[in-house]
Every structure is written in structure tokens, then in C-alpha cells.
Amino acid sequence: MRGAALRGGDELRARRPSSSCLSMESRAGLAATPGALPYYVAFSQLLGLTVVAMTGAWLGLYRGGIAWEGALQFNVHPLCMVIGLIFLQGDALLVYRVFRNEAKRTTKVLHGLLHVFAFIIALVGLVAVFDYHRKKGYADLYSLHSWCGILVCILFFVQWLVGFSFFLFPGASFSLRGRYRPQHVFFGATIFLLSVGTALLGLKEALLFKLGAKYSTFGAEGVLGNVLGLLLVGFGGTVLYILRRSDWKRPPQAEEQALSMDFKTLTEGDSPSSQ
Numbered sequence: 001m002r003g004a005a006l007r008g009g010d011e012l013r014a015r016r017p018s019s020s021c022l023s024m025e026s027r028a029g030l031a032a033t034p035g036a037l038p039y040y041v042a043f044s045q046l047l048g049l050t051v052v053a054m055t056g057a058w059l060g061l062y063r064g065g066i067a068w069e070g071a072l073q074f075n076v077h078p079l080c081m082v083i084g085l086i087f088l089q090g091d092a093l094l095v096y097r098v099f100r101n102e103a104k105r106t107t108k109v110l111h112g113l114l115h116v117f118a119f120i121i122a123l124v125g126l127v128a129v130f131d132y133h134r135k136k137g138y139a140d141l142y143s144l145h146s147w148c149g150i151l152v153c154i155l156f157f158v159q160w161l162v163g164f165s166f167f168l169f170p171g172a173s174f175s176l177r178g179r180y181r182p183q184h185v186f187f188g189a190t191i192f193l194l195s196v197g198t199a200l201l202g203l204k205e206a207l208l209f210k211l212g213a214k215y216s217t218f219g220a221e222g223v224l225g226n227v228l229g230l231l232l233v234g235f236g237g238t239v240l241y242i243l244r245r246s247d248w249k250r251p252p253q254a255e256e257q258a259l260s261m262d263f264k265t266l267t268e269g270d271s272p273s274s275q
Contacts, residue, residue, distance in 0.1 A: 003015055033100060037248050040238065041098055047235040048087045055082045062221040071186050073132045078202060080125030085152065085195040086232065088118035090239040091146050093188055097242055107250070115160050126220060145201040152198050159184070165238055197234035202228050218256045 030061045059066060059075045067076045092114035099107050126149075133140050141150065166172045166180050207215055207225045242248060 034248050037097065037242070040242050041094060044090065044094065044235060044238040044242065047231060047238060048090060051228065051231045051235055052079075052083055052087055053162060054231060055079055055225070058221070058224055062224070063161050069126070073128055073135075076128035076133075077125045078199075078206065080121050080128065081149075081195075081199060081202070082232075084118040084121030084125065085156070086199055088114055088121065089156075089192050089195060090235060092118060093192060093239060093243060097165075097248055100250050104252075112164060112168055115156075115163075119153075119156060119160065122156070122165070126153065143205060145198060148194065148198040148201060152191060152194050155187070155194070159187050159191055185243075189240060193236065193240065196232055199232055203229055203232075237252065 018029055030235055055078060056066075059079060064077050064266050066072055068076065068081060092111055095107055095111040095114065099110070118266075130140060141147065162180075164178055166184070180270075203225055211219065211222055
């Protein structure tokens, strides 16, 4: 009896995978990070933070600073738009490139939350500029910058609402999500590109309104504004380049593929062999 028990224990230990095997399997399931991707992401963050810091410096050095009351209320608008619709929106787009091995739902929630924060901050910027115009008696929505800005905000909100309905709120079928995903990715990148372009229009408009003919004399504020514009272009271009690289996309994990196939089988009657 004792010998049989010992033999049974040996068989169980033989069948049980060792901790080293489990760790090797878990490491094998992790997606390898492309060698150059972290450097491009770090470069994008350096550019983005520099854009935010330089916007604050421009408003502080040449526009008197930021306040909710008085003439400085207008300055809330460019700072909020740069933080929300440029920096945070760009980071939200990079979530799926940076977090490659986290659970897909966690990544989705982070992607959605960053967009929520970006929209709230941008909304504060919109309220600030409309309230400032109302107090000063200025006309609203007459410039190309303002038209593009309103268009960006509307598209941003619709994109988030549709994305939430398809990818976070339960109910959308697997096939419907698959058909909409390319459009979601395209419009996300397009709205980000429009945001950068709108920021450039607003920056040029602000410089021309204050400097006028002095803009052509290479004054300090004009040069700083031009450098800020180039940094905006650099941040936008870096983010779009990271998104464009197909080999840097977040690969689906094994359990995600299995769940997707099971979900499709249950909801649509397809079998894995039919794919």
C-alpha cells in the first residue's frame, strides 16, 4: 500500500507542471515589445509635455497668465485645448501601443477614460472663450479656427459615444464590432489630426491679433509661437507615425482570440473551423 501511494504521488508530481514551466509559458504568452517602440513613445511624451509647458510659458510671459475673471479668462482656452484635445487625446490613441500585455478590457477602459478627461478639459476651454466673448461683446464663431474647433468637438463627442456603445457597453455583436473597428480607428486619427490643425490656426490667429505688423519683425513672442507650432506638428506627426506602423499594433492575446471565437460561435452560430 505504501509503495502504491508513493508511486501515485510520483505520477502526480510528474503530471503537475513545474513553476519554471509555468513561468516560461506565461512569458511566451506575453507580446514582445518592438525594440524602437518605447523610444518613439518616450519621444512623443517629451514633445507633448514640452508643448504643454511652452503653451503655459507663452501665456505667462506674453499674455499675463491665466484667470477665470477679467481679460485673462481667454487664456484658459488655449491651455485647456492643448492639454485636452492635443496631449491627452494623443496619449489615449497610444494606449493600445503602450499597454500590450494588459487585459483588453482594462486597456479599453483606460482608452475611454483618457478621452473623457480630454473632453472635460476641452469643454472648460470652450466655456471660457464663449463666456469671455459674451462679457466683452465679441462675435462668436466667425473665424475658420472657431468653425474647425466646433467641428472637432462635435466629432470627438460622437466618436466617443459610438465607441462606448460598440466596445464598452455590452450588446454589440462580435461581427458588428469587427466591421466598425476600422472606421473607429480612422476617425480617431482624423479627429486628432484636425485638433492639431485647429490649434495651429488658433495660434496663428492669436499672434496676428496681438502682434499685427510686428509679427514680421521676428519678435520674441512671434518666434516662440512659431516654435510652439512646430512642436505641435512634431507631436502630432510622432503619434500618427506610431499609429501607422502595423508591426507595432497590440497583438491579440491567446485568451482574447479564444473568447472572440467562442462569443462569435454563441451569438452568430459560426464555428471556429469556418474562419
